[in-house]
Amino acid sequence: xxxxxxxxxxxxxxxxxxxxxxxxxxxxxxxxxxxxxxxxxxxxxxxxxxxxxxxxxxxxxxxxxxxxxxxxxxxxxxxxxxxxxxxxxxxxxxxxxxxxxxxxxxxxxxxxxxxxxxxxxxxxxxxxxxxxxxxxxxxxxxxxxxxxxxxxxxxxxxxxxxxxxxxxxxxxxxxxxxxxxxxxxxxxxxxxxxxxxxxxxxxxxxxxxxxxxxxxxxxxxxxxxxxxxxxxxxxxxxxxxxxxxxxxxxxxx
Amino acid sequence: xxxxxxxxxxxxxxxxxxxxxxxxxxxxxxxxxxxxxxxxxxxxxxxxxxxxxxxxxxxxxxxxxxxxxxxxxxxxxxxxxxxxxxxxxxxxxxxxxxxxxxxxxxxxxxxxxxxxxxxxxxxxxxxxxxxxxxxxxxxxxxxxxxxxxxxxxxxxxxxxxxxxxxxxxxxxxxxxxxxxxxxxxxxxxxxxxxxxxxxxxxxxxxxxxxxxxxxxxxxxxxxxxxxxxxxxxxxxxxxxxxxxxxxxxxxxxxxxxxxxxxxxxxxxxxxxxxxxxxxxxxxxxxxxxxxxxxxxxxxxxxxxxxxxxxx
Numbered sequence: 001x002x003x004x005x006x007x008x009x010x011x012x013x014x015x016x017x018x019x020x021x022x023x024x025x026x027x028x029x030x031x032x033x034x035x036x037x038x039x040x041x042x043x044x045x046x047x048x049x050x051x052x053x054x055x056x057x058x059x060x061x062x063x064x065x066x067x068x069x070x071x072x073x074x075x076x077x078x079x080x081x082x083x084x085x086x087x088x089x090x091x092x093x094x095x096x097x098x099x100x101x102x103x104x105x106x107x108x109x110x111x112x113x114x115x116x117x118x119x120x121x122x123x124x125x126x127x128x129x130x131x132x133x134x135x136x137x138x139x140x141x142x143x144x145x146x147x148x149x150x151x152x153x154x155x156x157x158x159x160x161x162x163x164x165x166x167x168x169x170x171x172x173x174x175x176x177x178x179x180x181x182x183x184x185x186x187x188x189x190x191x192x193x194x195x196x197x198x199x200x201x202x203x204x205x206x207x208x209x210x211x212x213x214x215x216x217x218x219x220x221x222x223x224x225x226x227x228x229x230x231x232x233x234x235x236x237x238x239x240x241x242x243x244x245x246x247x248x249x250x251x252x253x
Numbered sequence: 254x255x256x257x258x259x260x261x262x263x264x265x266x267x268x269x270x271x272x273x274x275x276x277x278x279x280x281x282x283x284x285x286x287x288x289x290x291x292x293x294x295x296x297x298x299x300x301x302x303x304x305x306x307x308x309x310x311x312x313x314x315x316x317x318x319x320x321x322x323x324x325x326x327x328x329x330x331x332x333x334x335x336x337x338x339x340x341x342x343x344x345x346x347x348x349x350x351x352x353x354x355x356x357x358x359x360x361x362x363x364x365x366x367x368x369x370x371x372x373x374x375x376x377x378x379x380x381x382x383x384x385x386x387x388x389x390x391x392x393x394x395x396x397x398x399x400x401x402x403x404x405x406x407x408x409x410x411x412x413x414x415x416x417x418x419x420x421x422x423x424x425x426x427x428x429x430x431x432x433x434x435x436x437x438x439x440x441x442x443x444x445x446x447x448x449x450x451x452x453x454x455x456x457x458x459x460x461x462x463x464x465x466x467x468x469x470x471x472x473x474x475x476x477x478x479x480x481x482x483x484x485x486x487x488x489x490x491x492x493x494x495x496x497x498x499x500x501x502x503x504x505x506x507x508x509x510x511x512x513x514x515x516x517x518x519x520x521x522x523x524x525x526x527x528x529x530x531x532x533x534x535x536x537x538x539x540x541x542x543x544x545x546x547x548x549x550x551x552x553x554x555x556x557x558x559x560x561x562x563x564x
Contacts, residue, residue, distance in 0.1 A: 012355050
């Protein structure tokens with residue numbers, strides 16, 4: 001692997017974040033922090049503990065997962081789509097770089113930005129709720145795997161999208177509802193038996209549950225199921241990208 | 254000269270909708286030459302360049318760049334190529350320096366600020382290096398595209414309509430840069446609508462029409478073979494008709510009878526009936542003239558004739 005082109009793409013994408021600091025960093029940090037204030041500090045104090053964890057602390061992994069999923073998808077999709085939109089994608093496609101190097105550059109930058117945001121939000125949330133970290137290794141593992149996997153999904157969306165509206169389609173109409181219905185704000189034990197079964201078909205449940213387990217040692221599904229789900233996502237995203245580059249879908253006519 | 258740097262062999266391109274952009278294109282570009290590819294809009298020029306540069310997939314055929322297959326050995330092939338695209342496609346919010354440096358990195362080269370500085374200075378962009386691209390004029394943006402293409406020190410440079418929409422001064426600057434690159438051994442392939450540029454700059458001319466290469470010729474040979482000249486004589490007294498002794502297909506009389514127009518190429522001299530013979534015949538016929546001028550057909554005339562002929 002030639003690291004110069006990877007570095008070039010990575011640095012260019014990170015530079016875009018620096019140029020758009022308000023939109024890229026400040027905005028998601030403020031909106032997630034508001035959720036901590038409203039659900040954690042204000043409403044949370046009136047709700048009983050879940051699995052021995054205060055409600056304010058219980059929702060932190062879910063809220064972080066929501067932000068991580070949407071930001072990873074948006075960061076990666078926008079970077080690639082903007083190159084297509086401006087026409088400068090020719091620079092990438094005519095350069096002597098492999099598909100792997102292109103993906104590592106774009107996805108690496110998108111995942112880095114998302115992880116950076118998570119770290120900022122984790123720091124911010126500790127001001128509002130009593131945060132515990134049961135297993136830092138699994139927190140980091142879930143963080144990196146989820147950021148990379150959903151940045152890969154964003155990369156796919158960036159290639160697929162042929163307009164700005166399609167860029168927002170998946171984060172707003174798929175990821176956000178699935179995360180809200182995926183146990184971010186409640187334990188699925190609190191649902192009636194029928195809806196518990198239905199909820200298990202929601203893949204985000206496994207991500208939120210695994211992430212929450214690494215904070216508090218409590219989960220809705222087993223750790224193994226959560227890891228298997230994220231690895232399944234990762235494999236599916238990688239396979240789709242391999243197909244895109246093999247066929248030139250929406251990149252090379 | 255037979256040292257090919259690009260060999261295009263049986264290249265076909267049919268787009269998804271069924272439109273055939275290129276039909277069995279065979280073309281060889283020699284190392285160190287300036288090759289001008291001419292053709293009307295939609296002839297297939299940009300498709301051909303895109304295929305060689307690797308961002309359009311061929312339907313059939315091969316491109317060999319300096320001995321490397323453009324698909325199998327894409328790294329070696331592409332690192333030799335710089336491309337100045339037709340459209341202004343820069344990243345609007347980035348600075349000139351970062352944009353050009355980004356391209357160098359993209360092509361796998363280690364950072365070399367001295368080279369970037371040299372390129373920017375040669376294109377009169379040094380003073381603008383910290384400016385965002387969105388603040389530059391169209392001509393300046395086009396210079397940035399050239400700087401991007403030169404950032405990784407390519408041995409082959411594609412210029413796809415590089416002077417479209419730029420002013421005369423900038424155009425001259427650009428051609429000076431191109432000449433300098435050629436002197437450094439860079440092979441240059443350009444497409445242009447300004448045929449006088451091809452006429453002035455190119456060593457060889459290729460004409461493409463409807464996806465097919467119609468003609469490839471040394472510029473001088475092409476001008477000689479297909480170019481014609483006209484001698485116009487302004488007469489002292491008008492003629493009502495040509496005297497029978499002067500009647501020949503190359504000579505005509507204008508409607509007002511005041512001008513004789515002689516159209517000729519190399520053949521007439523070879524057959525012993527060139528300009529000197531004509532002037533002697535006029536003197537013998539008692540026809541005198543007060544002025545004369547000659548005109549040589551341009552590459553544009555040749556191009557228009559060729560395209561018309563094949564349509």
